[in-house]
Amino acid sequence: MKRKKPVEWTKLDNAAKIFPPNTNEKDTKVFRIASHLHDTIDPILLQESLDKAIVLFPLFKSVLRKGLFWYYFEEIETKPIVSEEVKPPCSAIYVPNRNNHLFQVTYYKNIINLEIYHALTDGTGALWFLKTILLYYITEYYKEDFKDNIPQIDYVSTESQMKGDSFLKHYTGPVKKYRVSVEKAYKISGRRSLDNRINIIEGILSVKETLAVARKYNTTLTVYLTALFIYSIYQDMPERSRKHPVTLSIPVNLRSYFLSGSARNFFATINIKYDFRTGNHNLEDIIESVKNSFKNELDESKLKEHLNRLASLEKNAVMRLIPLNIKDIALRIANHINSKGLTAAISNLGKITLPEELEKYVDSFGVYTSVRRPQLCICSYKDKLSISFISPFNNSDIQKTFYRLLSEEGVTITIRTNE
Amino acid sequence: MLKCDYCKVGIEGEQSRCPLCGGLLQGEADGKNAFPSIPTIYEEFNIMIRIIMFVSIVIIVLSIALTLILDIEKKWYLLVIAGILCLWLSFIFIIKKKDNIAKTIVWQVVIITILAILWDYSIGWRGWSISYVLPSVCTAAIILMVLAVRILKIYVGDYIVYLLIDALFGLIPIVFLFIGGLNVSFPSIICVATSVISISALILFKGQDIKEELNKRMHV
Numbered sequence: 001m002k003r004k005k006p007v008e009w010t011k012l013d014n015a016a017k018i019f020p021p022n023t024n025e026k027d028t029k030v031f032r033i034a035s036h037l038h039d040t041i042d043p044i045l046l047q048e049s050l051d052k053a054i055v056l057f058p059l060f061k062s063v064l065r066k067g068l069f070w071y072y073f074e075e076i077e078t079k080p081i082v083s084e085e086v087k088p089p090c091s092a093i094y095v096p097n098r099n100n101h102l103f104q105v106t107y108y109k110n111i112i113n114l115e116i117y118h119a120l121t122d123g124t125g126a127l128w129f130l131k132t133i134l135l136y137y138i139t140e141y142y143k144e145d146f147k148d149n150i151p152q153i154d155y156v157s158t159e160s161q162m163k164g165d166s167f168l169k170h171y172t173g174p175v176k177k178y179r180v181s182v183e184k185a186y187k188i189s190g191r192r193s194l195d196n197r198i199n200i201i202e203g204i205l206s207v208k209e210t211l212a213v214a215r216k217y218n219t220t221l222t223v224y225l226t227a228l229f230i231y232s233i234y235q236d237m238p239e240r241s242r243k244h245p246v247t248l249s250i251p252v253n254l255r256s257y258f259l260s261g262s263a264r265n266f267f268a269t270i271n272i273k274y275d276f277r278t279g280n281h282n283l284e285d286i287i288e289s290v291k292n293s294f295k296n297e298l299d300e301s302k303l304k305e306h307l308n309r310l311a312s313l314e315k316n317a318v319m320r321l322i323p324l325n326i327k328d329i330a331l332r333i334a335n336h337i338n339s340k341g342l343t344a345a346i347s348n349l350g351k352i353t354l355p356e357e358l359e360k361y362v363d364s365f366g367v368y369t370s371v372r373r374p375q376l377c378i379c380s381y382k383d384k385l386s387i388s389f390i391s392p393f394n395n396s397d398i399q400k401t402f403y404r405l406l407s408e409e410g411v412t413i414t415i416r417t418n419e
Numbered sequence: 420m421l422k423c424d425y426c427k428v429g430i431e432g433e434q435s436r437c438p439l440c441g442g443l444l445q446g447e448a449d450g451k452n453a454f455p456s457i458p459t460i461y462e463e464f465n466i467m468i469r470i471i472m473f474v475s476i477v478i479i480v481l482s483i484a485l486t487l488i489l490d491i492e493k494k495w496y497l498l499v500i501a502g503i504l505c506l507w508l509s510f511i512f513i514i515k516k517k518d519n520i521a522k523t524i525v526w527q528v529v530i531i532t533i534l535a536i537l538w539d540y541s542i543g544w545r546g547w548s549i550s551y552v553l554p555s556v557c558t559a560a561i562i563l564m565v566l567a568v569r570i571l572k573i574y575v576g577d578y579i580v581y582l583l584i585d586a587l588f589g590l591i592p593i594v595f596l597f598i599g600g601l602n603v604s605f606p607s608i609i610c611v612a613t614s615v616i617s618i619s620a621l622i623l624f625k626g627q628d629i630k631e632e633l634n635k636r637m638h639v
Contacts, residue, residue, distance in 0.1 A: 036453070067638060074635065396441075418454035
């Protein structure tokens with residue numbers, strides 16, 4: 001008798017569990033990495049590259065399904081299809097019962113976009129996948145240039161490493177139960193567009209020039225941009241709202257602290273807070289405070305605590321036996337409470353590298369994400385620093401302040417926008 | 420490239436105003452848009468739903484108005500309102516679960532049976548809900564699901580658990596066959612027979628699939 005191969009299925013990793021219950025039209029939990037090439041994209045070649053790349057990333061062949069107690073990924077046979085970009089950036093990907101792939105590859109002129117539902121993986125995992133697609137695409141498109149040496153991708157991970165949940169690997173035990181009460185943070189408000197699309201204003205800067213400015217203030221690029229963001233929010237803040245602090249949520253890639261080859265989510269978020277209640281505040285003050293907060297928060301034992309807290313969700317016997325529908329409601333409430341304490345967010349994907357042979361074919365990268373509150377998404381490639389200011393609202397006052405402060409420092413800025 | 424003199428930034432692509440300050444721009448557009456321009460998508464409420472909703476309101480209003488004009492003692496319009504609410508309840512579940520046919524069918528079986536028993540009870544128990552409605556709905560659901568699976572080629576994981584639930588639900592009439600209370604027994608007998616045949620077919624031919632599917636869905 002013929003035996004068919006059983007369907008592969010996987011549990012969600014611990015950072016991913018929060019995403020499905022909190023996915024809706026206003027916040028799709030989708031992020032995009034765009035790669036700008038020099039020539040117009042060939043859709044057939046792109047499809048072939050995707051077909052080859054997905055073999056190396058089996059988890060990306062999954063759909064998200066609901067069980068009685070937990071969500072889970074299930075592998076499907078259907079092939080993911082590349083398509084021209086026809087929807088606003090970071091449009092919904094996961095719709096319950098729709099059973100489609102949790103990522104999408106689209107192209108527009110000379111740009112290849114990878115959009116991913118965040119439950120599947122984080123920026124690092126997505127970048128590995130996009131780099132693999134780019135490797136196949138570029139070496140095929142410019143075949144003549146790669147006659148005898150096909151470059152290799154610059155990450156090393158086996159299939160089981162990529163599929164592994166690093167939260168469980170580094171879990172050491174439950175955290176002592178303590179409840180940090182959420183301090184209400186200043187909220188930025190505004191009007192949304194009719195179809196809830198996000199408003200992207202992306203600045204392309206020179207890494208060298210921007211770094212020079214950060215050095216002038218005696219600090220790093222991340223600290224400088226974080227402080228500048230807080231300062232821009234402060235400029236726009238009504239005086240009566242100063243009783244609430246400005247709190248930024250910042251995801252931290254745990255791979256830099258704990259050994260991991262996982263292509264799934266492996267991050268924790270830290271909060272950077274600045275209080276405007278008393279006194280005058282100039283950029284230097286904010287930089288000093290942000291510098292200290294980063295130093296405090298990016299401590300290995302503190303990050304371990306974050307990690308353990310996320311992982312303990314799955315270890316708690318009572319929690320496990322609660323039906324999914326009730327878990328969903330609980331996680332929505334938790335998310336709602338947590339979001340009261342946040343003003344904005346920054347995610348920094350860091351320096352993107354490609355194998356040396358591929359570098360000249362890619363012009364720049366950009367990162368964008370669906371947002372509930374204004375967010376900066378930062379990445380750099382060669383000398384191009386992309387800072388995307390993403391907002392769910394239509395007004396652009398903070399954006400104006402932010403980029404003007406940068407251009408006043410003498411940094412050359414080119415703006416891209418989806419408006 | 421376009422330039423904004425106020426913000427001191429260059430702007431890629433075609434823009435009529437500065438995205439930052441809204442001011443006028445200098446220079447020539449370079450046509451290098453990084454995003455395609457996509458018109459606003461208006462999600463309109465489906466016209467069919469609006470029509471059905473309107474008709475429901477008209478019927479309810481007319482029945483109340485008629486009762487008042489004709490000065491009828493009996494509040495028969497309450498029946499009309501209850502009937503329409505029941506239809507809507509069933510309709511809402513169809514819309515909510517529309518992406519999974521098997522799930523929709525199971526929900527309908529449960530909703531229709533419960534509503535029928537409530538109706539039967541509230542207008543003086545005559546037993547038609549358990550004699551006719553319950554067995555025929557269950558039998559119809561099993562047949563419909565098998566047909567849907569064959570015709571629409573539904574993926575095994577999407578229906579198998581629901582078909583099983585439905586077939587198990589179809590065993591309930593056994594209780595009434597034994598304790599009595601049925602006006603006629605042939606619909607119940609047909610229903611139980613269909614269920615038993617379905618369950619044995621499921622276990623014999625799809626046993627492994629059911630086991631795998633339950634493993635996935637019930638993992639804690």
